[in-house]
Amino acid sequence: MRDFALAPPSVSPLTGGLADSIFETAALDPTLPLLARRPDPSSTTWEEVTAVEVRDQVVDLAKGLIASGISPGHRVAIMARTRYEWTVLSYALWAVGAEIVPIYPTSSRDQVEWILRDAGCVAVLVEDEQAVMTVGSVCGALPQLRHVWQLDAGALEDLVQRGTYIPLATVESMRRIVLPDSTAAVTYTSGTTGHPLGCALSHRNLASPCDTLLAGWGHTVIPPGEKQGTVLAFLPFSHVYGLMVQGLCIRGGMLMGHEPDLSEEALSASLKSFRPTYICAVPSLFERIYKNFLRAAQESGRGALFERAADTARDFAAANERHRLGGGSGPGFDLRLQHALFERTVYRKLRAALGGRVCRASSGGSTLSRELSLFFEGIGIYVNDGYGLTESAGGVTAQPLGREMSGTVGQALPGTEIMVADDGEILVRGPSVFQGYVNNEPATRAALRGAWLATGDLGRLDSEGYLTITGRKKDIIVTSGGKSVAPAALEQRLRMHPMIHQAVVVGDNRPCVGALITLDPQFLAYWRGTLALQAGSPSREAREENALREEIGRAVAAANSAVSRTESIRVFRVLAEPFDMSNGLLTPSMKLRRDAIVKHYAFEIDAMYQARTRAPRQTVPDELSSWDEADNVFR
Missing domain, CATH: 3.30.300.30 (ANL, C-terminal domain)
Structure with missing residues (x-):
């Protein structure tokens, strides 16, 4: 076995819960734009919401939750797409010490029943009437479920109204008793085989990778000459990667917008109107973006031009990679000339299709191909391909700045250790490793070998600690x-x-x-x-x-x-x-x-x-x- 870790983390240890960051930002920089929302889904205008306004909304919702009987340790499911209300409600729940249980809104009736029963949820927030009917059809088997709140029927407004008599001091006292190792979320695995497993993640688990990434990589979200990075959140918050994006934005003081519709038309329109500086996505989306670029070029009769430009981008990025890793002198004169030509004629137009301000991006969920990574780097958008899983709160590796290597998922985050077992399985140890599976001690014992998490993923480490994912053991x-x-x-x-x-x-x-x-x-x-x-x-x-x-x-x-x-x-x-x-x-x-x-x-x-x-x-x-x-x- 071999293990690798980067330098120790240089981040302050967490002393409370995740909700504290909202209150701290509001106190330090109350007018900082923290969230952005649209008046309606078809609008191209985004209204900024300041840190103090977000805090006040969180407090008002927290009062309503207290008035509804939600107390520390209660589990509340959120079955909704990536919306503004998701963020505000999750931080309100954390402020009162409750635990969130994310559920994909597309989940089947059986999946919804399993998760609500397995987690012992006392309440669930859904989006629309169809989701209400889904939950309603299983309520008889869920004696602990007391509330079903519907977003589109004004549930949050009703909660705020219900909590008007609760004093602010009550929210403050409940927030201050939340400890870093208190459970913050029970996030269920994908369930590719059998029932999904509920991963108990503490406030420390969720905050740790976010704070480490912000300390070492946070400045890469902000383009030169600008004061604040902007991120369009469209990944499902029901997945740990989406929760990580939310945590990075809130804890890092970035401006975050939400796009619940994952159709190509809606996502493309939001990217152009919101104009993010950083994109967090999965490989399938980067594949789709590339194919859309290619198809659009072919349909306009410029397919051959695009393919030459794509080849030049990959060659240019590969030459730069060899140089930064100490294996070459960088792109030669002819390649630099070709790249400069395509920058004026092709690459800047491709970036414009993503809003025109994107400086870097991150990919997670599965591995990004080396060819695709080099293409995006070559057109001016470096994609940081990292690795994580639900049981590690999403964050295990990242590309070291100035030493990025496409085709790998980078090196272990500071404070996290990686070891590859003799059979090729990746083992992880660090502050983001989960507390265990709820109601399933045998599965927890199988996954946790002492302090090491057996990921089920296969990979290899090179002499410098770069990790390459080769597959899943069960696949x-x-x-x-x-x-x-x-x-x-x-x-x-x-x-x-x-x-x-x-x-x-x-x-x-x-x-x-x-x-x-x-x-x-x-x-x-x-x-x-x-x-x-x-x-x-x-x-x-x-x-x-x-x-x-x-x-x-x-x-x-x-x-x-x-x-x-x-x-x-x-x-x-x-x-x-x-x-x-x-x-x-x-x-x-x-x-x-x-x-x-x-x-x-x-x-x-x-x-x-x-x-x-x-x-x-x-x-x-x-x-x-x-x-x-x-x-x-x-x-």
């Missing part, structure tokens, strides 16, 4: 020939092809590795429009299918180029519909339910492998010809 595929294959890297490379939306690598107890693939509908429509096929031709459909097979075959070949022959994808099938939450194949946090996917598509998987064994050798694209017995099957 490892073992073929019938005994070959172990980590699917994450193959899936990531497949998704880089603009035509591919999702990919799931399969092959347990099979003779070779296979893949289930779904297509990006927008790119598919564009691609079909570019095919020079005679309309009405009897062979048009067959010719289109052959062309599509060859296109996907090239994507498979590109993914295979990064692995050994025995790890390569030999069979694949394109599916007619995507994996999503409605068919139970994605978790609310957009993670693949692998076991459910394999079960759901068992017939297609069997047919895919049977076709490989019985079909005559097919003609395959040149890129696949070097791979033995490469087959492809379309649904």
Whole structure:
């Protein structure tokens, strides 16, 4: 085993609860804009709310919670999208010593019932009438549940009205008895297999990675010449990454706006109107942004220009990376000239599509591909790819400033230690490691080995402590020939092809590795429009299918180029519909339910492998010809 940690943290130890930061900021800088909100969802105007105004709203809500019988240790679920009210209510709950239980608003009835019962919630806040009906349908099985509050029916206003007789001193006294090791949130895991587990996270757990990041990296949120960084929060606060974004903004004094609608149209409009200086997102969003850039360029007849600009951006960033890591002199004259040309003609337009003020970004939730990281760095937006998980309150690693290395998730945060076990599992020790799983002591004992958290993730550490994530232990595929294959890297490379939306690598107890693939509908429509096929031709459909097979075959070949022959994808099938939450194949946090996917598509998987064994050798694209017995099957 090897372990690594950076220098000790230079942050002040937490002495109270998370709500204290709201009160401290209001006292030190009362007019500081802390939150921004819109009069209505369609508005492009953002109204700033100062620190003292946010504090007063928190106090008024805290009074209403006290009047409703909410007291220290009570658990209150918040089942809503990323909204202004989410932030104000969560800090009001923390001010009275209550514990929040985030629930994805898209959760099914069974999931909602499980979480509310497992956590023992006494109240739940929902957004709309549909959510009220969902909760109402399970209330009979939840004797502890006393309140169901509906945001869109004026629940917060009613709470404020109810608490008008509660004195301020009562809120202050309750806030001051909250200790750093008191539980602040019970955040449930994605539940990719079985019921989700409730992770008990203390105020210290949630504050620690935020304070460490702010101490070492906080200045990178603020562009040169400006006084305050701005962040558009759109990741679900139901996920620990979203909670971490909220904590960073509130504790760091950044201006935070909220965007509850994750559709491309709404998110794009908010980025342009709010104009953040920093973006916190997941790899799938950065992939989508890149593909949208590419598709827009192709539709305007500038696809070749964009691809040259993208290649130049990656080459420029790679040369800069070699230089900062001591392995080169940086971009040469010709490369710098090309980059300067594309900066004037392409890159600044791409940044403008994100609001025009973004200086850096962070990626989490899963690993960001090296190619995508280099692209964004090359166009002027460095993406800090870090690592964390629910059980570590989201923060484990970050890229060291001035020594960033794309393709890794950086080094351990100061005060946090990482160790890689002999079987490749990543172990973590530090102040952000959770208190345990609620109501599940066996699972807690399995996850905590003394002070070390067994993450279930696989990775490797280099000689300088850079961590590279290679996959999940439970996702490892073992073929019938005994070959172990980590699917994450193959899936990531497949998704880089603009035509591919999702990919799931399969092959347990099979003779070779296979893949289930779904297509990006927008790119598919564009691609079909570019095919020079005679309309009405009897062979048009067959010719289109052959062309599509060859296109996907090239994507498979590109993914295979990064692995050994025995790890390569030999069979694949394109599916007619995507994996999503409605068919139970994605978790609310957009993670693949692998076991459910394999079960759901068992017939297609069997047919895919049977076709490989019985079909005559097919003609395959040149890129696949070097791979033995490469087959492809379309649904």
